[in-house]
Amino acid sequence: xxxxxxxxxxxxxxxxxxxxxxxxxxxxxxxxxxxxxxxxxxxxxxxxxxxxxxxxxxxxxxxxxxxxxxxxxxxxxxxxxxxxxxxxxxxxxxxxxxxxxxxxxxxxxxxxxxxxxxxxxxxxxxxxxxxxxxxxxxxxxxxxxxxxxxxxxxxxxxxxxxxxxxxxxxxxxxxxxxxxxxxxxxxxxxxxxxxxxxxxxxxxxxxxxxxxxxxxxxxxxxxxxxxxxxxxxxxxxxxxxxxxxxxxxxxxxxxxxxxxxxxxxxxx
Amino acid sequence: xxxxxxxxxxxxxxxxxxxxxxxxxxxxxxxxxxxxxxxxxxxxxxxxxxxxxxxxxxxxxxxxxxxxxxxxxxxxxxxxxxxxxxxxxxxxxxxxxxxxxxxxxxxxxxxxxxxxxxxxxxxxxxxxxxxxxxxxxxxxxxxxxxxxxxxxxxxxxxxxxxxxxxxxxxxxxxxxxxxxxxxxxxxxxxxxxxxxxxxxxxxxxxxxxxxxxxxxxxxxxxxxxxxxxxxxxxxxxxxxxxxxxxxxxxxxxxxxxxxxx
Ligand SMILES: Nc1ncnc2c1ncn2[C@@H]1O[C@H](COP(=O)(O)OP(=O)(O)O)[C@@H](O)[C@H]1O
Ligand SMILES: [Mg+2]
Numbered sequence: 217x218x219x220x221x222x223x224x225x226x227x228x229x230x231x232x233x234x235x236x237x238x239x240x241x242x243x244x245x246x247x248x249x250x251x252x253x254x255x256x257x258x259x260x261x262x263x264x265x266x267x268x269x270x271x272x273x274x275x276x277x278x279x280x281x282x283x284x285x286x287x288x289x290x291x292x293x294x295x296x297x298x299x300x301x302x303x304x305x306x307x308x309x310x311x312x313x314x315x316x317x318x319x320x321x322x323x324x325x326x327x328x329x330x331x332x333x334x335x336x337x338x339x340x341x342x343x344x345x346x347x348x349x350x351x352x353x354x355x356x357x358x359x360x361x362x363x364x365x366x367x368x369x370x371x372x373x374x375x376x377x378x379x380x381x382x383x384x385x386x387x388x389x390x391x392x393x394x395x396x397x398x399x400x401x402x403x404x405x406x407x408x409x410x411x412x413x414x415x416x417x418x419x420x421x422x423x424x425x426x427x428x429x430x431x432x433x434x435x436x437x438x439x440x441x442x443x444x445x446x447x448x449x450x451x452x453x454x455x456x457x458x459x460x461x462x463x464x465x466x467x468x469x470x471x472x473x474x475x476x477x478x479x480x481x482x483x484x
Numbered sequence: 485x486x487x488x489x490x491x492x493x494x495x496x497x498x499x500x501x502x503x504x505x506x507x508x509x510x511x512x513x514x515x516x517x518x519x520x521x522x523x524x525x526x527x528x529x530x531x532x533x534x535x536x537x538x539x540x541x542x543x544x545x546x547x548x549x550x551x552x553x554x555x556x557x558x559x560x561x562x563x564x565x566x567x568x569x570x571x572x573x574x575x576x577x578x579x580x581x582x583x584x585x586x587x588x589x590x591x592x593x594x595x596x597x598x599x600x601x602x603x604x605x606x607x608x609x610x611x612x613x614x615x616x617x618x619x620x621x622x623x624x625x626x627x628x629x630x631x632x633x634x635x636x637x638x639x640x641x642x643x644x645x646x647x648x649x650x651x652x653x654x655x656x657x658x659x660x661x662x663x664x665x666x667x668x669x670x671x672x673x674x675x676x677x678x679x680x681x682x683x684x685x686x687x688x689x690x691x692x693x694x695x696x697x698x699x700x701x702x703x704x705x706x707x708x709x710x711x712x713x714x715x716x717x718x719x720x721x722x723x724x725x726x727x728x729x730x731x732x733x734x735x736x737x738x739x740x741x742x743x744x745x
Contacts (some may be wrong), residue, residue: 286613311621318617324610338618390618 222466225445225455227257232295237261237426238394243282243292244450245275251276254450258290265420265427267437267458268471271481276430277321279447283428284316285309296394314342317387321398323379325371325386325469326469332367335386343389349376357385358365362411377404384412388419395419397429401436413439434473446472448481492532509627513700516621516628523629530633532596535640539590542641542738543648545590549573550649551656558661573673574653579680580740583646585732588691591641592724596699598721599630603703604713612704622704631696638692639685646684665677683739689727690735698724 232239238260245253252275260266260416270276282294285301296299296312304312325334335354339345345353355367361381371379380400387395397416401409413436419425420440431437437444440460445455446469452468466469471479520527557573589653603626606612615622650672657663706712 281613284617286616306621310621313617316617318614320614322609324513324604324614326611327609337620341620371607386614386618468729473562 222454222468225452227259227452227455228475229259229276231356232293233298233300235259235295236297238283238428239295240282241293241295243294245282245287251450253282253289253292253316256447256451257351258445258452260426260428261428262297264425264442265416265429266441267441267467268428268430268447268452269432269434269437269444270431271472274447276447277398280318280398280428280430284313284318285397306443314338314390315393317390317392317395319380319387319395319397319400321402323371323376323383325379325382327371330370331363331374331382334371334382335389338386338390351408353389354385357389359383360388361385361415362408368422377408380404381408383413390427394426397427397431399430399432400435400447401431409433409436410439412436416440434475444469447479498662505705506697507563509623509701509704512623513627513697516624517632519624520628520632521636523624526625526629527632529565530629531637534591534595534633534637537547538594538641539644541590541594542587542645545586546583546645546649548651549586549645550578550652550654552648553577553582554653554661557653558657558663567667568670568674568683570657570663571654571668571673572675574657575650575672575673575676576680578653579650579684579701581684581732581736583649584642584684584688584691585728587642587645588638588688588695588728591638592691592695592698592728593721595634596695596702596720596724597717599699600703601694601713602715603700604706604716607704607706608709608712627700627704631693632698634692634696634699636692637687638671639688642685646681679744683744686739687732687735690731693726694731695728698727 223226227239229235229239229241232241238258240256240258243253243256244251255266256279258279268276268279278287280291283296285294285304289302292302293403295393299312301309301312325331326337330336332351332354335357336350339350339353339400343350351367355364358364358367361384363378363381363385366378367375372426374382380403383438384397384400394415400412400416404412412426414428416429417440420427427440429437429440441456441458443455445452446466448468454464454469456464456466456469461473467478515558553574554570557570558567561567561570561573601610601730612626613627616695654668654672657668658665686742702716702723706716
């Protein structure tokens, strides 16, 4: 394999418990005898936007879920701002999750609630706000994603792209410090996709949000990312600043960016 | 290829794991009970679903169960047992056995299928993960209200069923079976024991717990897509019916031989 001859990125951290941002060390996860994450090391700094690319089924969604302990590693550790996640208690975990927003691949809207209730649910549960204040904040978030006027609709009444945007509105409602985006622009028309890119950039600039974006959309990756990391074979095999990635010398990453079927990543 | 022995071994092991995780879920739900007041809106909503939503089913079933009990009672007693025992035979079999069990089976089938399908869909579409990400505990938010609703409302549904079944047994006896009002009433009140009624209601509390647990457990452990939801729903209904019937035997033994015996 050509990848093996290329040096692996160095994600060693002297003291993860004194490091801000996200540190993953030797994370392993196996599903039904299939190793999805294999001694994965990864570091994400505060305030940056990292784009994670990789083929379908490589485990990008699984990687995201390990950051917030929606999945627990079989072995290995994850630190968020110096707090170790895998041994964290229920209460601390929920406190930490309040600082995260997540846009799920399928939007994952609560289908028994209206869009406005979906966006406002976190506020209703955790903040001392009146119903009117919550509705206003929900409408404000919906307006930010270009979805005004659907407050009282049910998720089943929205198109796929609208659901995704509503999911994004819900993710940002509690003003998170970290946002995880699982394929935010997949299935959107180019214009809406670009609006979502602009929104991610805006959140990044105005609120100094740390973003982790899983995407196949290279145009979007170049527009919003500070850094691109590639997941392959259960590891982050390459990580490079966006400014140099177009001319990268890493063969697998170059193949991915150019969307070529021939190269070190075999299709069949 | 795995051998049959290996397969059986895995299945037995799996069922132990299933029972174990079921108990863990049960304990996790019990730990959330102090938050019931905070969840009162969801709890009331689920109670409404269980009780009011099941009412037509409960009424229809209990009316026919009462009627058939009367018909069979007359058939079995005619010529051997004086008809003044009919009212007691009908009412006691309904209070002790038929009311609680039939309600548990029909309401249980309806409710645990809907729990399993709803929670299973939420699981496979990542809505449960989405709740977790909003720092909302799915056990508190989804499981607790559903569990309490079945636990508390099944006995209430059983009271309605008992009443309507006995009334229908009475009506059928008097109107179609040549039994006089006073003969039926004599038996009904002569041998009435409140412990019969209460033991039936105690059973239905257990049945309510079983129904809720089964629907919730198979729902939140759903895997895969639509097929997984179908599988979970089926398992929940089968699990409920079997558990209710098995638990009925043990509860009957316990209540009638040890407590009220
Ligand atoms: N909860 C789970 N149980 C079993 N297998 C899973 C689970 N989640 C993901 N997988 C498997 O892990 C692999 C990676 O999935 P995923 O992270 O969704 O890929 P992608 O990179 O396309 O997001 C897939 O083969 C999937 O079947
Ligand atoms: Mg994915």
